[in-house]
Amino acid sequence: MKTRPMRLAxxxxxxxxxxxxxxxxPQAGSSSAELEKVLNQMDTLAATFNTAEAEFVWNQxxxxxxxxxxxxxxxxxxxxxxxxxMAADITQPTAKYVLYQNxxxxxxxxxxxxxxxxxxxxxRAEVESFLVLGFGGRGHDLRKSFEVSFQGYEDVGxxxxxxxxxxxxxxxxxxxxxxxxxxxxxxxxxxxxxxxVEPQGDYRLAKxxxxxxxxxxxxxxxxxxxxxxxxTVNPQGSF
Numbered sequence: 001m002k003t004r005p006m007r008l009a010x011x012x013x014x015x016x017x018x019x020x021x022x023x024x025x026p027q028a029g030s031s032s033a034e035l036e037k038v039l040n041q042m043d044t045l046a047a048t049f050n051t052a053e054a055e056f057v058w059n060q061x062x063x064x065x066x067x068x069x070x071x072x073x074x075x076x077x078x079x080x081x082x083x084x085x086m087a088a089d090i091t092q093p094t095a096k097y098v099l100y101q102n103x104x105x106x107x108x109x110x111x112x113x114x115x116x117x118x119x120x121x122x123x124r125a126e127v128e129s130f131l132v133l134g135f136g137g138r139g140h141d142l143r144k145s146f147e148v149s150f151q152g153y154e155d156v157g158x159x160x161x162x163x164x165x166x167x168x169x170x171x172x173x174x175x176x177x178x179x180x181x182x183x184x185x186x187x188x189x190x191x192x193x194x195x196x197v198e199p200q201g202d203y204r205l206a207k208x209x210x211x212x213x214x215x216x217x218x219x220x221x222x223x224x225x226x227x228x229x230x231x232t233v234n235p236q237g238s239f
Contacts, residue, residue: 032150034162035149035150037186038139038164039139039140039142040139041139042137042140043139043140044189045136045190045213046138046189048214049079049213050079050214051076051077051079051213051217052077052135052211052212052214053077053215054074054209054212055072055209056072056073056075056088057071057207058070058072058204058205058206059205059207060202061202061203061204063201063202070093071093071096072090072091072092073088073092074091075208076222078217083101085100087099087221089221094109095109095111097224097225099223101222103120103124104118104120106118106224108224113226113227113229113230114232115226115231115232116232116233116235117234135190145169145170146166146167146180149164151165151181154183156183156193157209159185161184161185161192161193162183163182163184164183165180174199177197177199178197178199179196179197181194181195188213190211190213192208192211194206
């Protein structure tokens with residue numbers, strides 16, 4: 001991760017997603033209608049979305065060494081009138097806490113008692129547009145930033161999920177991710193699995209389970225549990 005552009009690294013931490021689209025081919029004849037149906041369902045969810053929490057397993061594949069690293073834990077989203085906040089409590093294989101709040105990403109590593117701070121600055125809107133993919137973002141808003149296509153249905157954790165392929169419209173965004181794949185629960189309009197693939201072939205696959213919507217989340221979830229000796233560092237470079 002240290003060798004990648006900072007913006008790519010932090011979006012990867014925030015989203016914990018990426019991957020190569022594979023599997024069932026698009027279903028002929030009904031793709032436009034099916035796509036419109038799932039986008040409408042995502043719009044319906046977005047209209048009432050306040051919070052979400054889920055258990056996750058993130059598999060990060062690095063092509064150059066042909067290795068996959070796995071992390072697991074819980075992720076939380078909370079939306080107010082002004083912004084979306086995200087917290088990821090990574091428990092395996094090493095404890096780490098990621099918090100996105102007030103345009104800033106903070107990564108706390110208890111093992112070395114250090115917080116690394118990144119400010120999204122002028123890229124805030126871009127980061128948040130990726131952040132809410134499948135978790136409270138409007139379905140039709142996807143078309144503002146992506147070419148969206150219906151890729152049929154696939155079974156994900158026992159759920160018959162809608163598969164969407166997203167290709168960024170701008171060259172800037174394609175420098176970060178070549179394409180994205182979302183598996184959407186058609187009944188609730190939220191993401192149960194995500195893949196984002198990077199141009200060089202690296203990817204992260206995220207699987208979500210035990211998803212809870214619009215339930216109360218303790219306020220301390222969105223606070224870093226640091227100590228009196230915690231060191232804070234601010235890496236140089238643009239996000």
